[in-house]
Amino acid sequence: MGHNCRIGKHTAIAGCTGIAGSANIGAHCTIGGAAMILGHLTIADRVNISAGTFVARSIQKPGLYTGIFPVDENGAREKNAATLKQLYTLRERIKALEKKS
Secondary structure, three states: OOOOOEEOOOOEEOOOOEEOOOOEEOOOOEEOOOOEEOOOOEEOOOEEEOOOOEEOOOEOOOEEEOOOOOOOOHHHHHHHHHHHHHHHHHHHHHHHHHHHO
């Protein structure tokens, strides 16, 4: 756990979890083992983070969050991550095109 972190009441953090400095984690949260949370982020109350999840931005809504991405060469990972961000939009476009046919 880094410097200046704040952890809310009744929050459980499993072993091997990394929390960088100045992170604010809400109350009634659970953080699975080997999760990583970057510094200066805010995690809302009642957030559950799965084991091995990498949290790179603040989480504003309660819920279960999982973000595991297989290791790869950096260039390939960046391309895959950019494509993955567009996946839902592409799916909706395909559905709309299929309705037209």
